[in-house]
Amino acid sequence: MINKVIGVSGNMVSVEYTGEATMNEVCYIITGDKKLKSEVIRVKGNVADLQVFEMTSGISVGDTVEFSGDLLSVQLGPGLLGQVYDGLQNPLPELAEQCGFFLERGVYMAALDDEKEWEFNPTVEVGARLEAGEQIGFVKEGLFNHWIMVPFQLEGVLTIESIKEEGKYSLNDVLAEARDEKGNLHQLSMVFNWPVKRAIKTYAERLKPEETLITKLRIIDTFIPVAKGGTYCIPGPFGAGKTVLQQITSRYADADIIIIAACGERAGEVVETLKEFPELIDPKTGRSLMERTIIICNTSSMPVAAREASVYTAVTMAEYYRQMGLNVLLLADSTSRWAQAMREMSGRLEEIPGEEAFPAYLESLIAAFYERAGIVRLKSGDTGSVTIGGTVSPAGGNFEEPVTQATLKVVGAFHGLSQQRADARKYPAIHPLESWSKYEGIIDQQKTEYGRSVLFKGDEVGQMMKVVGEEGTSLDDYIIYLKSEFLDYVYIQQNSFDPVDAAVEPERQQHIYDIIIDILTARLDFDGKEEARSWFNRVRQNFLDYNGKKWNSDEFNDLEKTISELLDDKKIGVEADAESLWAGESRRG
Amino acid sequence: MQKVYSKIESISGNVITVKAAGVRYKELAVVGSRYGSSLAEVIRLKGDEVALQVFNGGRGVSTGDEVRFMGEPMKVSFSPNLLGRIFDGSGRPRDGGPELADTMVEIGGPSVNPAKRIIPRNMVRTGIPMIDVFNSLVESQKLPIFSVSGEPYNELLARIALQAEVDIIILGGMGLKYDDYLFFKDTLEKGGVMSRTVFFVHTASDPVVESLLVPDIALAVAEKFAIQDKRVLVLLTDMTNFADAMKEISITMEQVPSNRGYPGDLYTQLASRYEKAVDFEGSGSITILGVTTMPGDDVTHPVPDNTGYITEGQFYLRNGRIEPFGSLSRLKQLVNGDTRDDHRAIMDGMIKLYAAYKESLEKKSMGFKMSGWDEKLLTYGQLFEQEMMDLSVNIPLEDALDKGWEILGGCFEPEETGLRSDLIEKYYSSKV
Ligand SMILES: Nc1ncnc2c1ncn2[C@@H]1O[C@H](COP(=O)(O)OP(=O)(O)O)[C@@H](O)[C@H]1O
């Protein structure tokens, strides 16, 4: 079989081939002493167009191309956790050891260590009848029992004909033999490959995402929650706080495993994570955060085609761990760079462009990507989930652009970041009124609705004040305005650099939200606006200090008392629209 | 090994095609025309048809001109002999000095393995409160000045370059006005740093496409110095000219534009340059300060917009001042935690109050009665602009923080500042 390069344009290479070519097949372009990995993205007659996962300089017409016969795949097995991979699952620290400061092209390394030994515990016996995705045993990977499963691509029911005893084995050792219905014998080890662009579907059924995925950010958990197995997006102009928000989430979110897909953005941001996580201890487990994290890092100056692959690499690993009954959170920053990578290729392919030159199939690809999130009941009866949160980087900060719009159609929650809020240092700069979520949060909905209505009315009064001035605003309206500012300042805003305020447990959120509701619903007795403003300033001051104190510490309790005294001093009843809130509930204090 | 062809098949804009065999993608060629020779780079291969972008432009190129393929990509000489020298956009001497040919290094090389980067940790002190206090600059940061023509962005660039403690300064000029070129030269000479500076300057009168090489050449040289443990500061002005040159080529190549005529890979192209900013584990660093002029003063224009998504913040220079809104140093939190315990609080608190001042100002301009609170904010805003924002202010960070407390104390009661009690106790003193 002779396959030759006949054209090069950017990172696309056209190849005249003989024999067969498969869509998404991996090929190697042989140029000089290098073999450059690439993927078939179009076949037309005897010409295959490849996207090359490397810089294409030096490729010449006539260079030979090898077709591998395999689809672009990742290796799945124990040892993925804690790793830092590029978009094609090359381990970056190992590459650095071999090549030094720079990413040399054409160097590919095994994703998993095939020498390391793992303690295998069989869970089935000879004669067991299993389907793809079912467990034959497990190894201990850090905190988790890493299931060794029947490879997902095997069809039908397989009968176990032999299985190894408990003991130490390495990655490629045969642990079991299984015969399929057609009589073929398969050797099972700890590891197998799976093509990244195909969703893993070896589960019993998909469930509705209902349980809140706690992020420990008040605005999210209380007002615009995320669900385990759900999807959400964070669009925002540059500098509004998308990446910081994801970094915070990757630290504090209550998921078993976090997969970070650093897709086409700054390398420096990933470096922060990959240098800090090994040092950070997860209070829940007492282990380093890195042990529950995988980083897929294909930053903006790394090859564009590999950037396109990187989100699929990430989601495939997420699905893999979901198959073990774990809750996985995939954070992709930024999905727009992935979309742009597709746009670049589409342009090279000279496809008919859609809006802003994005390909016409953009929407369906975005939908298919988020569709890979979900909570599932496995064949074992356990449940596992993949939650996907993707940032979107809209051109010009305008949400009316193709990627944001296509994403909004498919996600379950929208955390829209606002430039104005970021400018005013109101972090996290999620817009509390424009954002939404279809999932259930940790606080009674009536109460969150009340808070939201205060924000809404406060915003209206604020707008009105811009027209009629403060003197043209009634005291009652002014108080609503102050209440909404107060809620914003002490609850919606959160200081991620404060050791206590950075992550707020659900109990604390519920506890302090009740105090806030007390204040928001109170009828307050003020002589005038000046008095009202200065009272709110004082309460705010105390509340800020309170937010910085350890849960249930003496200082915390003292400040709570001060706040409640301040309130008692001015409170003369409950707002009429709030009475139903307390109905059926015994009044506090 | 050089192949020579003497028939040019097509000439369109700055792109020519020839029929040739064995040519490599991104290979360099020399096009010899009646008006002198020019470098050209292979930008597409299609069968035996080779498309090249001609750095001196297509003007005057004739179908009978000779195209000589060099068999290798664009390279630049790297040695200490570069220091103190001035070159043009494609690396030829502009200062009358000798041509350099020792240790030729490839430009536009591979990107740094993220695993070999370290978290930046050294603050670059500039003496400018709007930078030091509110948006600290950090060694290895990549940060552009967003501005419009007429603003003193080149002056600001030069001022920071002189103040920063770096080993090597590399100036990459793209479409630089001749006066500005002379300004940089004079200023750096007077500042006594010329002997550790290299200029790669493409001026407004040079062929537009030639500016495409400037960032790659400047950064390739910077990279070599940096892995020799040098702290390098690269100044790139004006990156909008660079982007416009790219736009020109892509239109000639009939690529589908994504936004206002710019190619769909504008982001990737800009990122592959800016991402050269780095702090190498166990070695030197590259800091990039750029200028991005915003056509029509519009930050949503594709060039500033894509830039903002790539760089680690930006300084908005408007009316001769660095605007607090929109200006951002994304790396500030890496260094402002251990300067002084009030640094972060002052940084956020004063800006929040300044935002409130802007609202009061708006109300005032609409003729509303000013409340006592509004009056306080108005006084505060004016003081803030005079004592903090004015670019003539040149004081160390610590003095600027003290100045901040002085302004707060002069305008507000403690709880009006919105700052935490422990800091108030330590630093606040009322002068109301
Ligand atoms: N929650 C936050 N708390 C404090 N500062 C923040 C927060 N979010 C963002 N910032 C500031 O804004 C800068 C930009 O945020 P980033 O997340 O990188 O923006 P984006 O990814 O949207 O471009 C950060 O470097 C930081 O200085």
Ligand SMILES: [Mg+2]
């Ligand atoms: Mg970001």
